[in-house]
Amino acid sequence: MTPPVLRVRDLRKTFTLHLRDGLRLPVLQGVSFEVHGGECVALVGPSGQGKSTLMKCLHGSYGADGGEVLLSRDDGSTLDLASATPQQVIAVRRRELAYVSQFLRVVPRVPALDVVAERRVDADPAAASLDEAGHERALAAAREEAAALLERLQVPRGLWELPPATFSGGEQQRVNIARGFIQPARLLLLDEPTASLDAANRRVVIGLIEEAKHRGSAVVGIFHDEEVRDAVATRCISVRHEA
Numbered sequence: 663m664t665p666p667v668l669r670v671r672d673l674r675k676t677f678t679l680h681l682r683d684g685l686r687l688p689v690l691q692g693v694s695f696e697v698h699g700g701e702c703v704a705l706v707g708p709s710g711q712g713k714s715t716l717m718k719c720l721h722g723s724y725g726a727d728g729g730e731v732l733l734s735r736d737d738g739s740t741l742d743l744a745s746a747t748p749q750q751v752i753a754v755r756r757r758e759l760a761y762v763s764q765f766l767r768v769v770p771r772v773p774a775l776d777v778v779a780e781r782r783v784d785a786d787p788a789a790a791s792l793d794e795a796g797h798e799r800a801l802a803a804a805r806e807e808a809a810a811l812l813e814r815l816q817v818p819r820g821l822w823e824l825p826p827a828t829f830s831g832g833e834q835q836r837v838n839i840a841r842g843f844i845q846p847a848r849l850l851l852l853d854e855p856t857a858s859l860d861a862a863n864r865r866v867v868i869g870l871i872e873e874a875k876h877r878g879s880a881v882v883g884i885f886h887d888e889e890v891r892d893a894v895a896t897r898c899i900s901v902r903h904e905a
């Protein structure tokens with residue numbers, strides 16, 4: 663068996679609430695699990711127990727108070743996301759770590775098609791050394807892939823050239839999903855990817871997750887929708903802390 667893509671070991675995270683006299687809230691108290699390529703692990707547990715906090719630790723957005731989040735990289739090395747520098751986190755996010763959050767953070771004035779396509783170009787290791795003409799060619803190819811994904815996710819064609827800032831919640835989420843899936847990442851993190859989607863688009867997302875698993879990505883997700891969770895999760899991990 664190939665080594666796991668992700669190894670979480672004894673992860674600990676406590677929030678200190680300064681507005682409440684420094685009250686300490688131990689949210690993650692020694693979380694350990696592994697995820698292999700081709701697996702989809704669902705984080706389950708009651709509201710407020712630390713699922714999103716764990717996800718943010720896996721994405722390198724939160725440091726930890728103890729333990730490790732070990733990501734095996736394309737070059738065979740391992741990075742501990744719990745203690746990585748911001749530069750290291752940015753480098754792995756470019757190609758190896760994709761995150762679909764519930765909300766799209768849009769760059770002003772960039773059209774939806776390019777929000778998706780630029781992610782593909784940035785993920786290409788050769789992109790940094792391309793001249794202007796080469797970059798335009800890479801972007802044109804990426805735009806075709808982006809168009810195919812937006813079509814599949816039923817984002818109306820009339821919106822592709824518009825910046826997503828004014829799109830509906832569900833339209834923004836579908837642009838976000840296309841952006842997350844256009845690049846074959848080793849580790850794919852999904853926080854409620856189907857929360858504002860209709861049944862037809864939920865099925866499209868289920869299909870995209872299945873394809874990512876077949877490509878060998880390791881997937882970790884929070885899916886409140888049980889139908890989606892049952893369709894994609896190979897196992898569940900319970901996230902709970904003592905009150």
Ligand SMILES: Nc1ncnc2c1ncn2[C@@H]1O[C@H](COP(=O)(O)OP(=O)(O)OP(=O)(O)O)[C@@H](O)[C@H]1O
Binds near residue numbers: 678689712
């Ligand atoms: N940045 C923060 N500072 C202080 N407390 C926080 C912070 N983020 C989360 N918490 C607290 O940590 C606990 C876990 O929150 P988290 O968002 O991880 O829960 P969750 O399991 O994702 O819940 P839900 O299912 O409602 O999304 C909650 O009690 C929350 O108030």
Ligand SMILES: [Mg+2]
Binds near residue numbers: 713714715
């Ligand atoms: Mg949450």
